[in-house]
Amino acid sequence: MVTMTREELYQSGLLEDYALGLLSEEDKQTVEQYLSDDPEVYKEVIALQNTLEGYAQIRSVQVPSGLKDKIMSEITGNSASPSTGGGAGNLTTRNLLFFVFASIALLALYFSFHYYQAYSKLQEELVACEKESEAMYDKTRELGIEYAFLADQQTRKTLLTGTQLDPSAVAQVFWNPTESKAVIDLSALPPCPKGKTYQLWADVEGEMINMGVLPKDQPSLVEVNFIPKPESFNITIEPEGGSDHPTVANLLANGNT
Amino acid sequence: MEEGQNNIIRQFQDGDHRAFSLLYDKYANALYGVAFNIMLDEASAQDVLQDALVKAWKNRQKYDPKKGTFFTWLMNIVRFTAIDAIRSKKAKKDRNEKIQNQHTTVYPNGQTDESWKPEYVGLLEMTRNLDEKYREVLDLVYLHGFTHQEVHEFLDIPLGTVKTRVRKALKILRGAFGTAVISILYFISTSSALTTWLL
Numbered sequence: 001m002v003t004m005t006r007e008e009l010y011q012s013g014l015l016e017d018y019a020l021g022l023l024s025e026e027d028k029q030t031v032e033q034y035l036s037d038d039p040e041v042y043k044e045v046i047a048l049q050n051t052l053e054g055y056a057q058i059r060s061v062q063v064p065s066g067l068k069d070k071i072m073s074e075i076t077g078n079s080a081s082p083s084t085g086g087g088a089g090n091l092t093t094r095n096l097l098f099f100v101f102a103s104i105a106l107l108a109l110y111f112s113f114h115y116y117q118a119y120s121k122l123q124e125e126l127v128a129c130e131k132e133s134e135a136m137y138d139k140t141r142e143l144g145i146e147y148a149f150l151a152d153q154q155t156r157k158t159l160l161t162g163t164q165l166d167p168s169a170v171a172q173v174f175w176n177p178t179e180s181k182a183v184i185d186l187s188a189l190p191p192c193p194k195g196k197t198y199q200l201w202a203d204v205e206g207e208m209i210n211m212g213v214l215p216k217d218q219p220s221l222v223e224v225n226f227i228p229k230p231e232s233f234n235i236t237i238e239p240e241g242g243s244d245h246p247t248v249a250n251l252l253a254n255g256n257t
Numbered sequence: 258m259e260e261g262q263n264n265i266i267r268q269f270q271d272g273d274h275r276a277f278s279l280l281y282d283k284y285a286n287a288l289y290g291v292a293f294n295i296m297l298d299e300a301s302a303q304d305v306l307q308d309a310l311v312k313a314w315k316n317r318q319k320y321d322p323k324k325g326t327f328f329t330w331l332m333n334i335v336r337f338t339a340i341d342a343i344r345s346k347k348a349k350k351d352r353n354e355k356i357q358n359q360h361t362t363v364y365p366n367g368q369t370d371e372s373w374k375p376e377y378v379g380l381l382e383m384t385r386n387l388d389e390k391y392r393e394v395l396d397l398v399y400l401h402g403f404t405h406q407e408v409h410e411f412l413d414i415p416l417g418t419v420k421t422r423v424r425k426a427l428k429i430l431r432g433a434f435g436t437a438v439i440s441i442l443y444f445i446s447t448s449s450a451l452t453t454w455l456l
Contacts, residue, residue, distance in 0.1 A: 013420065013421075013424040016423070016424040016427045016428065017423075017424070018325075019325075019329065019427065020398060020399055020423065020427065021329075021332070021333045021336055021337075022398065022404070022405065022423075032324055035323060035324060035325075036323060042323075045325060046325065046326060047431060048427060048431055049325050049326045049328070049329040050326065050434075050438050050439060050442065051427065051430050051431045051434050051438060052329070052332075052399060052427070052430075053287070053326065053328045053329070053332075053438075053442060054430075054434050054438040054442055055384070055395075055399065055430060056287040056288075056290060056291060056328075056332065056399075057286075057287045057442065058384065059287075059290045059291075059294070059400055060286035060287040060289065060290040061286060061289050061290040061293045061294075062286055062289075063285045063286055063289045063303075063306065064299065064303060067285075067303050067306065067307065068278075068281060068285070070307060071281070071306075071307050071310050071311065072274070072277075072278065072281075074307070074311050075274065075277060075310075075311060075314045076274055132260060132261070135260075136260070136261055159432065159433055168428065170428065170429065170431075170432025170433075171432065172432060172433060172435055185432075185435030186435075187432075187435045188428075188431055188432035188435060220435060221435070
């Protein structure tokens with residue numbers, strides 16, 4: 001099979017179909033080959049799958065009560081112990097007692113050793129856990145602030161769609177007039193050509209006002225300058241470092257508020 | 258951020274029942290949404306969800322993170338189980354009729370658009386950007402388990418158009434959700450589940 005370039009793969013729709021679970025076994029394996037060969041493609045597929053997960057969560061339906069218990073008992077399965085067989089045997093009481101005490105002694109020895117090891121391991125794990133929970137706490141705080149802004153009732157969302165230059169370019173601006181804060185999600189923009197940079201503008205009464213040069217190779221959510229009363233947002237391709245005025249011929253994506 | 262979640266998945270793969278329980282709490286309703294929208298019947302949907310999750314448990318070693326997200330792996334098992342359950346012509350005919358009559362995605366127990374949980378509202382807002390013609394095909398394919406061919410027959414639009422629209426729908430949703438979806442997915446159910454796990 002002829003190998004596709006990354007561009008061709010993205011255009012083919014195979015990745016979307018893979019995320020949707022629509023591919024034949026053969027096509028699935030083809031995509032999985034690209035997933036292991038190309039980390040960019042892998043990232044894109046994960047993003048598509050996360051998108052569908054978000055959609056599935058919105059469309060979720062409350063599972064009727066009782067089902068969880070049924071499922072849990074089915075997976076924990078029968079824990080019936082094997083039936084004990086046989087009758088009393090020929091052991092004298094003394095032999096039996098010796099055997100029992102010896103076993104207990106051995107078991108005691110084994111367990112104390114085992115528990116000592118387990119204890120040391122747990123100590124280590126506790127320290128590791130504490131470090132991890134600290135890191136997660138910080139990250140949770142960060143995400144909480146981000147989430148609070150994105151989910152805020154006062155935060156408006158404007159979707160920017162691609163122009164003829166590239167109809168598949170998509171971006172979204174989150175802007176909040178009360179907080180005078182604006183953030184743009186760049187994750188779905190095509191890669192910026194070398195030597196150029198993307199720049200965001202707000203159209204206010206016919207005048208294009210700079211909201212900022214957009215970074216390449218950066219996390220997808222970027223804070224930009226808030227401009228009050230924007231009528232539309234516009235992304236143009238400018239030379240590296242940005243421009244004072246937008247190059248209108250290079251309008252990549254825009255959206256009205 | 259995903260380390261905690263990855264740990265739970267690893268524990269699940271090791272056979273830890275508590276990990277399974279946490280993952281259930283996080284994902285069951287989303288999985289059931291699809292199970293229900295394919296089966297369109299509470300009893301069958303529950304059977305499907307049970308079968309699928311037991312299957313997932315039994316095959317827990319088979320999940321490979323290099324091939325996609327854990328949720329997708331679970332969802333594919335649910336979809337496969339459900340679609341298999343309605344593979345008879347009659348079952349599909351009944352399904353198509355139900356969807357025609359409802360004219361929209363079905364919600365049992367009178368659940369409506371208005372009863373969305375607050376944390377979903379952000380995501381829901383973003384789906385309003387999706388044109389009806391895209392949402393329609395996406396729902397048929399993703400929620401109701403239709404193949405492209407079945408959508409072509411059901412809506413009487415060309416097969417090529419179906420394929421293009423489904424992909425476009427996902428592309429737009431991808432752009433609209435962006436990476437915001439990751440923070441929102443993280444907050445849905447995880448915080449409580451993870452706190453329990455850590456404590």
